[in-house]
Amino acid sequence: MTAQDVREAASVPTSADGRTRGRRIGVWIAIAVVLLAVGGVGAVLASLSQWADRGALDPDSPAPGGALALAEILRDNGVEVLVVRDRDAARDALTPDATLVLPDMPALSDAAVTTLTDTAAEVVLIEPRARTLRLLLDGSVPAGFAADIAVDPDCDLAEAHRAGAIAPGAVYDPGAGVLACYPSADSYGLLVAEDGDHRVSAVDGRTLFANESLAEGGNAALGVNLMGRHPLVVWYVPGLGESDLAGSPTLADLTPPWVSPVIVVLLVAGIAAGVWQGRRFGPLVAERLPVTVRASETTEGRARLYARSRDALHAADQLRMSALGRVGRVLGLGPAASAYEIADAAADRLGWDRRAVRGILIDDLPPNDAELVALRDRLRHLEEAVRQAVRPERNTP
Structure with a gap:
């Protein structure tokens, strides 16, 4: 070529x-x-x-964690249930004869919570947290969870006695002057604090009032008894944007205005550099070869190198590898055949001693150039003998 x-x-x-x-x-x-x-x-x-x-404890949600079932039971008992998702709407809907149902409100400040609860005649906390307990049931704190067994009220609250035994879920330690029901160890599952006509109750609504658990024990009765004391229930469900807290400054607020454009420019520059220096997949590029070398010259040059280094063993290996390949092809052996398999097959074909054939093709090590030349002659003779034994008609004149 x-x-x-x-x-x-x-x-x-x-x-x-x-x-x-x-x-x-x-x-x-x-x-x-x-x-x-x-x-x-x-x-x-x-x-x-x-x-x-x-949707947890949402009075419009029929999901297992929702509270639609309790809201419908209250309506069936003649109590109007008004679901509001805005703090201002909740404050406007409250009357001196209304019950406010409150979930957890982490986005509202203490002042907003107390302003909202002071308007209602009664407040039922269905997700009491440490802050709401501190604000509305002075001195009360969360105390973990009770064992999953039903317990009697063991208090003087009529609503709890009518409901009967429940498994309270979360329990709380009451503060001074707070009525406590459903004891579990030294804590209680229901807290009630009264101040004149204003009353605040705290209970684990996720365990008791969710749709999936409302039918257990006295859960439904307790929910109706606590929330149905007045003709109107305002059930407040805080929305995502319901917050009066001042947010913490963001990273953009704390950095100079020129930082964001510089970051964008650096990103664009990095992408451009990657595209410019990145690997491109395309067709092969033609390249002018500096010189053309004949195969015979390469062989002769390699032979001179072997002779100059006096590496007879390496030269013998090269001769044997070539001879093994040719003998294997003549004998019809595949490329996976080992050197010993080729030597044994050649010995069987020729009727020669296997050790002698293995010595020629594998084992004998020429110590000098003279022995290397002799090995070359023996290899050539072996190849000719195998070729004559396999295809004798091609070698007859």
């Missing part, structure tokens, strides 16, 4: 190159699809978890 042929072959992309590029592009496309799928699944799961948490 001439240099021109090599250049022409190099300038034309082969089908193998096209398949390789296709596989690379396919791999990148598959990676991109997998990343998009993982991101989409993660977003869906995150949104589902957010919606599931948002």
Whole structure:
């Protein structure tokens, strides 16, 4: 093959190159699809978890964690249940003869919570936290969870006695002057504080009043007894934007205005540099070869190197490897045949001693150049004998 042929072959992309590029592009496309799928699944799961948490104790939610069942029972008993999701609307709906049902309100300040609760005749905390207990039931604190067994009220509260035994879930330590019911060890599952006509109750609504657990024990009766003491129930469900707290300064607020544009410019520059210096997949580029070397010259040059270094063993290995390949092909052995298998097959074909054939093809080590030449002659004689034994008709004149 001439240099021109090599250049022409190099300038034309082969089908193998096209398949390789296709596989690379396919791999990148598959990676991109997998990343998009993982991101989409993660977003869906995150949104589902957010919606599931948002629907907890929601009086309009029929989900297992919602509270629609309790709201409907109150309505069936003649109590109007008004669901509000805005703090101002809740304050406007409250009357001196209304019960305010409150979940946890971490986004509202202490002042906003007390302003809202002071308007109602009665407040029922269905997700008591340390802050609301401190604000509305002075001195009371959370105390963990009770064992999952029903206990009697063991207090003088009529609403609890009518409801009967319950498994209270979360329990609390009452403050001074707070009535406590449903004891578990030294804590209680229901706290009630009264100040004249104003009363505040605290109970674990997630355990007792959710749709999935409302039918257990006296849960439904307790919920109706606590919330149905007045003709109107204002059930406040805080929205996502319900907050009067001053937010903490963000990173953008703390940095100079020129930082964001500089970051964007640096990102764009980094992407441009990656595209510029990145690896490009395209056809092979033709390159002019500096010189064309004949195979015979390469062989002669390698032989001179072996002779100059007096490396007879390496030269013998090269001669034997070539001879083994040719003998194996003549004998019809596959490329996976070992040197010993080829030597044994040649000995069987010729009827020679196996050790002698193995010595020629494998074992004998020439210590000098004279022995190397003799080994070359023996290899040549062996090849000729095998070829004559396999195809004698081709060697007859």
